[in-house]
Amino acid sequence: MPESETQKNLNRPAVRILPLAGLPEVASGDDLGALIMQAARKQGVGCAAGDVFVVAQKIVSKAEGRSVRLDSVEPSERARRWAAEFQKDPRVIELVLRESSGIVRMERGVIVARTRHGFVCANAGVDVSNTREGTALLLPEDPDGSARKLQEQLARAFGCHVGVIVSDTFGRPWREGLVNVALGVAGMSPLADYRGQRDAHGRVMQATIIAVADELAAAAGLVMGKLERMPVVIVHGVALEKGTGSGRDLIRPAERDLFR
Numbered sequence: 516m517p518e519s520e521t522q523k524n525l526n527r528p529a530v531r532i533l534p535l536a537g538l539p540e541v542a543s544g545d546d547l548g549a550l551i552m553q554a555a556r557k558q559g560v561g562c563a564a565g566d567v568f569v570v571a572q573k574i575v576s577k578a579e580g581r582s583v584r585l586d587s588v589e590p591s592e593r594a595r596r597w598a599a600e601f602q603k604d605p606r607v608i609e610l611v612l613r614e615s616s617g618i619v620r621m622e623r624g625v626i627v628a629r630t631r632h633g634f635v636c637a638n639a640g641v642d643v644s645n646t647r648e649g650t651a652l653l654l655p656e657d658p659d660g661s662a663r664k665l666q667e668q669l670a671r672a673f674g675c676h677v678g679v680i681v682s683d684t685f686g687r688p689w690r691e692g693l694v695n696v697a698l699g700v701a702g703m704s705p706l707a708d709y710r711g712q713r714d715a716h717g718r719v720m721q722a723t724i725i726a727v728a729d730e731l732a733a734a735a736g737l738v739m740g741k742l743e744r745m746p747v748v749i750v751h752g753v754a755l756e757k758g759t760g761s762g763r764d765l766i767r768p769a770e771r772d773l774f775r
Contacts, residue, residue: 530752532738533560534745541746543580548668551747562673565755568665569735571746572683572698573645573652575661581653582646583610597621607643610651614639630654633766634698636685655681658699659761666701678703678755681762682732688774695736697728697762704758705729705765726765 535554541547551568576582590598590605594612598605601624608626615628619635628639632654640654655661658681666679681699686692697705705728709720735748 530734530750532735533749533751534738535560535747535749536745538574538744538747541574541577543577543582545578547574547578548665548672551665551669552672554747555749560749562669562675562677562749563751564675564677565753566675567678567680567703567731567750567753567755568669569680569682569695569732569739569748569750570662570665571739572640572654572658572681573642574746575655575658575681575699576652577646579655579661581655582650583653585649585651597626600624604643607638607641607651610641610653611638614641614653632658632698633763634685636683640683654683654698659701659763660699662699662701662762670702676702676755676757678753678758680728680732680735682735684736694729695732695739697726697732697765700728700760700762700764702757703728703755704760705762706760728760728762729765 535551535558537557538550538554541550547570551570555562585604585606588606588609590609591612594609595605597603598608603624611626611628614630616631617629618626619629620627626638627635629635630639634640634654642652643650646652662679662681666677669677669679679699679701680697682695683698684693685696687694705726707725707727709723709725712720714720731750731753735750738748739745
């Protein structure tokens with residue numbers, strides 16, 4: 516007798532999101548993969564094929580030496596004018612301008628920029644929260660490369676295929692609140708394409724592409740929090756299939772972006 520849809524749903528494994536406690540303060544040059552493995556083993560956390568590690572961008576940037584001392588930054592005249600008008604630190608504004616490949620909006624004290632990676636976000640990802648006083652943190656040079664390196668290390672260490680997402684917190688057009696999204700992706704496809712498949716009523720889906728990596732990053736953000744110092748979580752039970760996609764696959768080309 517064929518299994519009903521209800522039975523199939525009941526038989527699906529539950530998705531669990533487990534934070535890794537006990538990671539030390541990450542510094543430039545640290546082997547982040549080794550620190551994650553040590554924390555997992557100390558916590559007695561196992562790993563199964565298809566699990567996904569979600570790693571906060573901040574610790575990736577710290578390990579890769581992407582911290583900048585603000586007293587080393589000489590603001591341009593443009594940065595000084597903007598900072599004076601909106602009571603901002605001109606050194607931070609200068610870093611935002613340097614990290615931008617283009618400005619999407621620059622008004623009312625808010626800078627929305629396109630980074631060299633292609634991300635469209637506030638302040639080109641330049642951040643002064645959760646970093647040492649007098650410093651600012653930049654995005655990784657290559658978030659996909661960072662994810663690939665971690666994925667290879669963790670897959671070897673645990674002896675099974677895993678996915679890795681490097682996540683960061685972004686705002687969204689037309690929506691209040693911030694959510695975690697995927698910047699770098701390795702070992703998985705960041706998108707699930709349902710086009711051509713039939714829905715529950717037999718209709719052929721025409722446009723449904725799910726941003727799986729963003730959904731996992733957002734779910735992980737519920738556990739990471741902003742004050743809990745849990746920059747790495749493991750998502751169990753995703754039944755992840757191997758993939759070769761990257762975080763860049765999630766960036767909508769400008770010619771198809773109605774909001775730019």
